[in-house]
Amino acid sequence: MKLLFLPLSLVIALVFFSSQGTFAAQDLAGPEKLTLAMDIARELRCPMATNQSLFESENAIASELKAQIYLMVNEGKNREQILDFMTQRYGEQIRYQPKLGINTALLWGAPLLLFLGLALLSLKLTGWRPARMR
Amino acid sequence: MLAETGHFLLILAIVVALGSGCLMLAAHWQPGRAPYLERQSRALALLGACSWLGAMAVLALCFITDDFSVAYVANHSNTALPLLFKVAALWGSHEGSLLFWAALLALFAVLFFNTEPTLGLSQWLLVGFGLVILLSANPFMRLLPGVPPEGRDLNPVLQDIGLILHPPMLFIGYVFLCLMFVQVMANLWQGNTDKAHQAGERRLRTLTLFGWLFLTGGNVLGSWWAYNELGWGGWWFWDPVENAAFIPWLLTTALLHCFVAPTVNGKPQPLLQSAATLLTITAFGCCLLGSFLVRSGIVQSVHAFASSPERGISLLLLLAGCLVPALYLFAVRHLKGDGQGAPTPAPPLLLLLGMAVIASAALTVLLGTLYPLLHELLGLGKISVGAPYFNSVFVPLVWLAALAMGWRWFASHQQRLQAAIGALLLPLGWLYFNQPDSMLYALMGLSAACWLLFAEVTQWFSSNSRRRWARLAHLGAAISILGATFVSQYETEAVLRMGPDTGKTISSLGSDYSFVYRETARVETRAFHAIEGRIELLGDDGMRLHWLYPQRQSFKSNGMEMSQAGIVHGVWQDFYVSMGQKLDDNTYLIRLSVKPLVSWLWLGGGLMMLAAIASLLQPLLRARLSPTGQRPQKLDDNAKPANPATAAEVL
Numbered sequence: 001m002k003l004l005f006l007p008l009s010l011v012i013a014l015v016f017f018s019s020q021g022t023f024a025a026q027d028l029a030g031p032e033k034l035t036l037a038m039d040i041a042r043e044l045r046c047p048m049a050t051n052q053s054l055f056e057s058e059n060a061i062a063s064e065l066k067a068q069i070y071l072m073v074n075e076g077k078n079r080e081q082i083l084d085f086m087t088q089r090y091g092e093q094i095r096y097q098p099k100l101g102i103n104t105a106l107l108w109g110a111p112l113l114l115f116l117g118l119a120l121l122s123l124k125l126t127g128w129r130p131a132r133m134r
Numbered sequence: 135m136l137a138e139t140g141h142f143l144l145i146l147a148i149v150v151a152l153g154s155g156c157l158m159l160a161a162h163w164q165p166g167r168a169p170y171l172e173r174q175s176r177a178l179a180l181l182g183a184c185s186w187l188g189a190m191a192v193l194a195l196c197f198i199t200d201d202f203s204v205a206y207v208a209n210h211s212n213t214a215l216p217l218l219f220k221v222a223a224l225w226g227s228h229e230g231s232l233l234f235w236a237a238l239l240a241l242f243a244v245l246f247f248n249t250e251p252t253l254g255l256s257q258w259l260l261v262g263f264g265l266v267i268l269l270s271a272n273p274f275m276r277l278l279p280g281v282p283p284e285g286r287d288l289n290p291v292l293q294d295i296g297l298i299l300h301p302p303m304l305f306i307g308y309v310f311l312c313l314m315f316v317q318v319m320a321n322l323w324q325g326n327t328d329k330a331h332q333a334g335e336r337r338l339r340t341l342t343l344f345g346w347l348f349l350t351g352g353n354v355l356g357s358w359w360a361y362n363e364l365g366w367g368g369w370w371f372w373d374p375v376e377n378a379a380f381i382p383w384l385l386t387t388a389l390l391h392c393f394v395a396p397t398v399n400g401k402p403q404p405l406l407q408s409a410a411t412l413l414t415i416t417a418f419g420c421c422l423l424g425s426f427l428v429r430s431g432i433v434q435s436v437h438a439f440a441s442s443p444e445r446g447i448s449l450l451l452l453l454a455g456c457l458v459p460a461l462y463l464f465a466v467r468h469l470k471g472d473g474q475g476a477p478t479p480a481p482p483l484l485l486l487l488g489m490a491v492i493a494s495a496a497l498t499v500l501l502g503t504l505y506p507l508l509h510e511l512l513g514l515g516k517i518s519v520g521a522p523y524f525n526s527v528f529v530p531l532v533w534l535a536a537l538a539m540g541w542r543w544f545a546s547h548q549q550r551l552q553a554a555i556g557a558l559l560l561p562l563g564w565l566y567f568n569q570p571d572s573m574l575y576a577l578m579g580l581s582a583a584c585w586l587l588f589a590e591v592t593q594w595f596s597s598n599s600r601r602r603w604a605r606l607a608h609l610g611a612a613i614s615i616l617g618a619t620f621v622s623q624y625e626t627e628a629v630l631r632m633g634p635d636t637g638k639t640i641s642s643l644g645s646d647y648s649f650v651y652r653e654t655a656r657v658e659t660r661a662f663h664a665i666e667g668r669i670e671l672l673g674d675d676g677m678r679l680h681w682l683y684p685q686r687q688s689f690k691s692n693g694m695e696m697s698q699a700g701i702v703h704g705v706w707q708d709f710y711v712s713m714g715q716k717l718d719d720n721t722y723l724i725r726l727s728v729k730p731l732v733s734w735l736w737l738g739g740g741l742m743m744l745a746a747i748a749s750l751l752q753p754l755l756r757a758r759l760s761p762t763g764q765r766p767q768k769l770d771d772n773a774k775p776a777n778p779a780t781a782a783e784v785l
Contacts, residue, residue: 034628035571038627038629039571042521042522043520043522045518045520050434050435051371051373051374051434051435051520053520053521056368058697058714058715063715091515091516092515092516092517092518093515093516093517093518094518095517095518096518096519096520096521096522096523097519097520097522097523097526098517098518098519098523103509103514103517104505104509104517106501106505107501107502107505107519107523108527110497110498110501110527111494111495111498111527111530111531114493114494114497114498115490115491115494115531115534118490118493118494119487119490121490122483122486122487122489122490123483125405125486126405126481126482126483126486128483
């Protein structure tokens with residue numbers, strides 16, 4: 001496997017960097033687009049590596065997907081469109097920030113619920129009351 | 135023969151711990167013979183500690199003598215490894231690290247506990263650890279008869295000074311968590327009325343400070359190591375392994391604040407006592423749970439250097455064996471019977487709210503780590519929960535925590551209002567001129583840091599400034615928050631192809647820095663050969679600031695490729711260059727970045743550690759300095775000055 005990936009990644013990198021001539025990461029129109037592409041790469045999980053984002057991973061597939069993100073950003077796609085595209089292709093697992101849904105409601109609600117619960121408990125245990133009711 | 139000796143010592147240690155634990159129980163049920171039995175129990179515990187340390191020494195000896203018939207040595211060492219790493223490889227993986235953990239626990243238990251039932255309870259915990267090691271993670275297993283002529287290498291990522299510093303620090307932190315748990319169990323066992331109980335509470339405070347000190351150190355060093363070594367320039371990735379160390383730290387931080395409130399008639403407030411008990415149990419539970427998650431390979435981690443599914447279950451059993459009796463005793467002692475007696479004054483609400491914030495942060499991180507697992511178990515499919523999620527929930531919680539942290543130091547509401555306005559306007563002014571990545575996060579981070587700094591500054595001018603070391607720790611937190619905010623909001627970077635005599639200018643917070651790739655060199659070392667880029671860093675005016683030497687290393691023993699970043703550390707920013715794949719004959723994919731204030735993160739961590747050390751030393755210093763040589767407070771009656779345990783108690 002590893003042997004296969006090395007030439008593959010080289011090919012992809014070469015395609016990405018030379019055959020497209022004018023296109024390389026630094027050629028993206030404007031620093032905003034570059035930052036956007038990097039941010040998106042940070043939000044997606046590399047399908048090959050164990051728990052690394054696309055941005056960090058050096059796997060062949062990660063290079064390919066990063067190139068894909070750069071291309072899509074250059075085409076004028078926005079963040080949501082690119083994330084949706086990637087999710088469609090690689091499943092929900094590729095997103096490091098899961099979408100809010102019924103299945104992730106607990107995940108997103110937990111911090112607030114925990115804090116409110118513990119805060120109310122603290123108020124109750126200390127016998128605190130608003131000034132007017134005292 | 136050597137390995138069998140180690141194996142024997144391991145078994146001996148477990149048997150002796152069992153004996154010592156049983157003697158403790160016998161002493162409890164036969165009070166008449168208690169002094170005699172307790173003496174015996176202590177002698178056995180000492181013998182046990184010697185066997186644990188002996189077993190560890192034997193394993194180290196196996197590493198030093200390259201005994202590849204021992205599977206653990208063959209898998210994690212080879213003849214070419216430097217001596218220091220051979221010794222450090224001892225805790226480089228699952229089996230050895232558990233042995234290291236248990237041996238330190240045995241040693242520290244004897245040092246810190248000189249009375250029952252703490253000593254006996256620690257022996258029971260050691261029996262649990264010993265059984266886990268013996269049955270599922272025995273480091274003395276032989277590879278017979280097919281002894282390999284050469285061992286596999288230690289994972290190249292681990293061959294770094296970080297391996298020598300970070301894991302021992304973290305494991306000592308875990309050991310203190312175990313001791314804290316034992317102390318809490320002893321307190322629960324003895325009930326609420328005993329005189330010994332008060333000494334127990336005091337000792338819990340000392341142990342918590344120690345534990346917090348080492349956990350802080352472990353987390354700070356871990357983050358520093360990842361930043362320098364893993365080659366992706368991140369300092370915190372919210373990886374399960376990181377979370378496994380971070381959750382206990384958060385809980386211990388909350389726990390530490392249980393000891394802040396003034397005592398009532400020399401007794402701690404019952405409410406805080408219950409909170410401390412529950413937090414200790416949770417922190418200890420999370421530490422074992424984290425080890426289980428990480429070691430079983432049940433969650434995917436980038437730092438998992440030691441995982442296999444069957445190991446997990448034994449740790450899970452140990453966890454259950456500890457938590458069930460602990461929670462049962464907690465329910466019996468704290469949830470019942472607290473109502474009667476004179477009503478005690480409640481602890482400050484602010485303190486509880488602050489602890490609530492930290493505890494919710496810890497539990498949120500725990501939930502986020504476990505969530506993909508639960509999601510999949512329920513058949514809902516695979517999801518990932520990573521850095522973007524954790525950042526978006528953690529930043530507001532840190533903001534709330536900072537609000538609570540600073541609140542107390544201001545003398546009046548008027549001061550608070552002024553500080554709040556300042557802590558909003560100052561960051562807003564700065565943000566107006568320096569566009570951050572995310573306005574909201576930046577404002578939260580900066581205002582939190584400003585609020586804490588203002589709180590500190592008002593104390594300089596206040597006549598009755600109190601709690602120097604707590605303030606130092608809070609200052610450390612402010613500095614860490616500032617560092618984290620700056621590096622995540624104002625990092626500028628570029629990923630590009632570079633070869634000899636190409637360059638790139640990056641501007642960071644108003645200054646321009648030019649990176650010029652000068653040449654590519656080959657580097658040969660004992661362990662790897664590497665390609666090294668030599669990159670010159672030029673400042674605004676074209677003057678050379680530094681040289682940077684990123685490397686791409688190929689390890690000789692196992693062919694693994696690693697990227698070693700070239701970093702120049704500075705007070706105001708770090709320059710970070712890492713070298714990616716080779717693109718053609720002489721160009722490489724290079725990542726350049728300027729990271730403002732990143733070193734403040736660890737500086738803040740260092741201040742927190744300093745504060746912990748200072749508050750541990752303070753009572754000793756005060757005792758030394760007071761003219762009569764008398765200790766400031768009367769400590770428990772049977773304190774013997776020569777004993778290290780009592781020295782710890784003075785703290």
